[in-house]
Amino acid sequence: MRSTAAGWIWAGLVALSAAGAAAQDGEAPVVVELFTSQGCASCPPADALLGELSARDDVIALALHVDYWDYIGWRDTFARPEFTARQHGYGHAAGSTVVYTPQMIVGGQDHVVGTRAMAVADLIQAHRAQPDPVVIAVTPEAGGYAVEAQARMDPPRPRMVVQLVTYIPHEEVPIDRGERAGTVGDHYNVVTSWQVVAEWDGAAPFVARITPQDAAVPHVLIVQQAGYGPILGAARLD
Numbered sequence: 001m002r003s004t005a006a007g008w009i010w011a012g013l014v015a016l017s018a019a020g021a022a023a024q025d026g027e028a029p030v031v032v033e034l035f036t037s038q039g040c041a042s043c044p045p046a047d048a049l050l051g052e053l054s055a056r057d058d059v060i061a062l063a064l065h066v067d068y069w070d071y072i073g074w075r076d077t078f079a080r081p082e083f084t085a086r087q088h089g090y091g092h093a094a095g096s097t098v099v100y101t102p103q104m105i106v107g108g109q110d111h112v113v114g115t116r117a118m119a120v121a122d123l124i125q126a127h128r129a130q131p132d133p134v135v136i137a138v139t140p141e142a143g144g145y146a147v148e149a150q151a152r153m154d155p156p157r158p159r160m161v162v163q164l165v166t167y168i169p170h171e172e173v174p175i176d177r178g179e180r181a182g183t184v185g186d187h188y189n190v191v192t193s194w195q196v197v198a199e200w201d202g203a204a205p206f207v208a209r210i211t212p213q214d215a216a217v218p219h220v221l222i223v224q225q226a227g228y229g230p231i232l233g234a235a236r237l238d
Contacts, residue, residue, distance in 0.1 A: 027058065027128055027132065028132045028135065028136065028233055028234055028235065029057065029058050029059055029060045029234055029235075029236070030058065030059050030060070030106065030107055030124050030127045030128055030234075031059075031060045031062065031106075031107060031108065031220075031222060031231045031234045032050070032053055032059055032060070032061050032062070032104055032105070032106050032107075032120070032124065033062050033063075033064055033104065033105045033108075034046055034047070034049075034050045034061070034062070034063045034064065034102060034103070034104050034114050035064050035066055035083070035087045035099070035101055035102065035103045035104075035105075035114075036050075036063055036064070036065055036066070036101050036102050036114065036187075037065055037066050037067075037068075037069040037070075037076050037079065037101050038065065038069075038074060038076040038077065038078070038079075038173060038175055038180065038185045038187075039069035039070060039072055039073070039074040039075075039076055039175075039178045039179060039180065040069050040101045040102065040179070040180075041179040041180055042101070042102060042115070043101055043102045043114070044180075044183075044185070044186070045102075045114075045115045046101075046102030046104070046113075046114030046115050047063070047102070047185070047186060047187055047188065048186065049114065049115065049117055049120065050063055050104075050114075050188050050189065051170075051186070051188035053120075053124075054169070054188045054189045058124075058128060059124060060220055060222075060234055060236065061188065061189050062165060062167060062189050062191050062220070063078075063167075063187060063188060063189050063190050063191060064083035064086060064087070064191050064194070065078035065079040065080070065083060065187075065190065065191075066079055066083055066084040066087060066099075066101060067079035067080065067081055067083075067084050068084055068099075069101065069178075072178050072179060073177040073178035073179075073181075074175055074176070074177045074178030074179075074180065074181070077173055078171075078173075078187065078190050078191075078192075082194065083191065083194070084099075086194065086228070087099045087103065089227075089228040090105055090108075090111070090228045092228070093227060093228040093229065094111060101114070102114030102115060104120055106120065106123040106124060106127060107123075107127040107230055107231050108224050108225070108228070108229060108230045108231035109127075109229075109230040109231070110123045110126075110127075131152070132152070132232070132233055133151065133152055133153050133230075133232040133233065134149050134150065134151050134152065134153075134160070134202070134223045134232040134233030135149070135150050135152060135233060136148070136149045136150075136221055136223065136233050136234065136235040137149075137150075137235075138221070138235050138236070138237055141209070143211055144209055144210050144211035144212065145209065145210045145211075145212075145219075145237045146207075146208075146209050147206075147207070147208055147209070147210060147221055147235070147237070148205050148206065148207045149162065149200070149205065149206040149221075149223055149233060150205045150206075151202030151203075151232075153202060155203075157201060157202040157203070158225045158226065158229065159199065159201065159225070159226040159227075160199070160200045160201070160202060160223055160224065160225055160226060160232065161196045161198070161199055161200070161223070161224055161225075161226050162196070162197055162198040162199075162200055162206060162208075162221070162222075162223055163194060163195060163196050163197065163221070163222045163223070163224060164193075164195050164197050164210065164219060164220070164221060164222075165191060165193065165194050165195075165219070165220040165221075165222060166191070166192050166193045166217050166218065166219055166220075167189045167190055167191045167192060167217070167218055167220070168187075168189070168190045168192060168217070169188065169189060169218060170186075170187070170188055170189075171185075171187050171190055172184050172185065172186055172187070173185040173187065192217070199226070200223070206223075210237060212237075212238075215238075218236070218237075218238045219236070219237040219238055220234060220235070220236055220237065221234065221235050221237060222234045
């Protein structure tokens with residue numbers, strides 16, 4: 001599968017029974033997703049908090065900009081409808097039809113207002129204390145990365161999706177209209193692509209090779225329970 005828009009080449013979407021790198025040592029980072037918007041006057045503190053989280057090795061902090069604030073006068077330069085759909089998917093999985101910004105979702109499971117720094121810290125710590133259901137090994141190779149995911153769950157295992165995410169580490173955006181007219185948006189780890197690249201049943205290790213088209217763009221591999229369930233494993237590729 002090839003995608004130049006996402007800035008990567010995904011090769012070898014196969015699950016192999018033996019070969020591949022050994023599972024990585026240590027704890028996997030906790031994924032924190034922030035649903036935010038440049039048009040949301042309440043979002044800058046959450047954007048700043050995500051910036052603090054982005055500096056932590058034990059956290060993969062990702063900002064997904066939604067488009068439902070665009071109507072008030074400022075069109076978010078990073079917003080994508082698929083990110084709004086992802087937030088709605090999390091809401092439906094939790095039995096709710098309500099979405100809001102700023103919202104953080106920790107580990108694909110726990111929902112919290114994105115400005116509640118202590119609550120976010122407590123949730124991250126709680127996720128770090130749990131064993132990782134999926135362990136991902138990343139091995140640098142010439143021009144790319146070899147990855148292997150191993151499920152450490154007894155059958156029956158849930159249906160899982162393997163996802164590749166790219167993001168921009170930092171951008172400042174002057175905002176000319178809307179609730180935040182005359183200010184500058186300070187944004188961290190802005191997601192530019194979130195692709196489901198494979199489904200996986202976990203019966204055998206999942207092995208593949210990723211060749212980035214743009215080495216300057218960070219990449220993250222995320223294994224998540226299908227249907228916007230918990231994130232079971234994650235690893236940086238850069």
